[in-house]
Amino acid sequence: MTLSKHGPGGTEVEIPWCHALRCLRCRGPLVSTSGLLRCDECAAEYPVDDGIPRFVSRDNYAVGFGYQWNRHRLTQLDSHSGMPISHDRVMGASGWSADELQGKHLLECGSGAGRFTEVLCETGAIVTSFDISSAVHANAASNRRFPNLRLVQASVYDLPFPEEFFDVLFCFGVIQHTPDVERTFKTLFRYLRPGGRFCVDVYAAMVAYTHPRHLLRPFTRRMPPARLYSLVEQTVPRLLPLSTALSAAPAVGPYLARLVPVANHRHLNLRDPQTIRNWSVLDTFDWLAPRYESPQPRRRLERWTRDLGLREVSIRRHRGLYVIHGVK
Numbered sequence: 610m611t612l613s614k615h616g617p618g619g620t621e622v623e624i625p626w627c628h629a630l631r632c633l634r635c636r637g638p639l640v641s642t643s644g645l646l647r648c649d650e651c652a653a654e655y656p657v658d659d660g661i662p663r664f665v666s667r668d669n670y671a672v673g674f675g676y677q678w679n680r681h682r683l684t685q686l687d688s689h690s691g692m693p694i695s696h697d698r699v700m701g702a703s704g705w706s707a708d709e710l711q712g713k714h715l716l717e718c719g720s721g722a723g724r725f726t727e728v729l730c731e732t733g734a735i736v737t738s739f740d741i742s743s744a745v746h747a748n749a750a751s752n753r754r755f756p757n758l759r760l761v762q763a764s765v766y767d768l769p770f771p772e773e774f775f776d777v778l779f780c781f782g783v784i785q786h787t788p789d790v791e792r793t794f795k796t797l798f799r800y801l802r803p804g805g806r807f808c809v810d811v812y813a814a815m816v817a818y819t820h821p822r823h824l825l826r827p828f829t830r831r832m833p834p835a836r837l838y839s840l841v842e843q844t845v846p847r848l849l850p851l852s853t854a855l856s857a858a859p860a861v862g863p864y865l866a867r868l869v870p871v872a873n874h875r876h877l878n879l880r881d882p883q884t885i886r887n888w889s890v891l892d893t894f895d896w897l898a899p900r901y902e903s904p905q906p907r908r909r910l911e912r913w914t915r916d917l918g919l920r921e922v923s924i925r926r927h928r929g930l931y932v933i934h935g936v937k
């Protein structure tokens with residue numbers, strides 16, 4: 610990897626929590642030295658860029674996500690919207706309270722721009738968060754104010770953490786966007802200690818596969834992100850009013866609105882037209898751009914949780930998602 614070792618402003622950055630990281634090659638401990646991380650045992654080196662340790666190369670299948678989250682760094686953050694949308698989603702879906710997370714080691718997978726990182730850091734948990742894409746820059750810009758955040762750029766398939774270390778595992782919006790969803794789901798649990806709590810969500814197959822975006826995705830997922838984004842930016846202002854008008858039809862409204870392939874967040878009661886448009890552009894791009902999208906049937910999720918011997922498992926449908934939580 611040829612990334613810079615420097616933080617913002619060109620200063621060399623030390624990583625005081627590097628003792629919590631492991632070498633990808635030999636699993637040895639890492640030490641922070643002259644703006645990079647070095648393995649004590651095999652001398653492998655990992656760059657630190659913008660204060661973020663890097664364990665993947667820049668070129669990976671998630672460049673579109675990096676583009677999306679750096680363009681929409683603030684859009685979905687509660688501290689920006691002034692509404693507790695992300696807070697209510699995490700706490701509502703998981704059933705966790707800030708009190709029970711306080712001081713716990715929590716692992717967040719695929720953090721994007723950090724809308725949920727912010728909520729999790731506010732609980733006082735020690736949050737280790739990773740994403741494979743350059744979205745980590747956006748997350749760092751918004752959330753490095755939290756001293757309890759440890760952010761790295763890494764892939765779920767090759768993580769620099771000790772196994773069975775974390776007390777809590779959290780992953781929203783990610784596993785359906787990885788090349789092998791079962792492997793992703795099962796790999797995550799290697800890092801959760803026995804008795805640790807988890808909450809993971811995934812697109813529900815019966816809802817997601819019937820959406821018209823799947824007619825467009827074979828073309829859009831191959832487009833350069835900037836080109837697709839500009840197309841989405843031009844299209845949303847035309848289609849969003851149509852989607853909203855259709856959704857107002859008695860009884861069948863939500864079904865009719867689904868025929869129009871733009872993300873419509875009318876249920877969130879966002880405040881002003883600009884915010885409504887921004888959320889729509891972001892999520893319409895998020896539907897169309899990802900290289901991978903594999904929604905899952907409930908029965909398969911039940912099988913995976915049984916394979917792993919997970920306990921107190923609950924799998925609930927929330928809109929187009931299954932939310933799975935329980936104990937390892």
Ligand SMILES: C[S@@+](CC[C@H](N)C(=O)[O-])C[C@H]1O[C@@H](n2cnc3c(N)ncnc32)[C@H](O)[C@@H]1O
Pocket residue numbers: 671674675678718719720721722723724725739740741742744763764765766781782783786787895
């Ligand atoms: C739809 S976004 C969700 C981001 C965030 N969790 C949220 O809900 O706002 C999916 C994220 O998963 C990340 N991702 C995809 N594959 C990954 C992998 N193998 N390892 C880590 N992150 C991954 C992408 O880079 C992207 O930021």
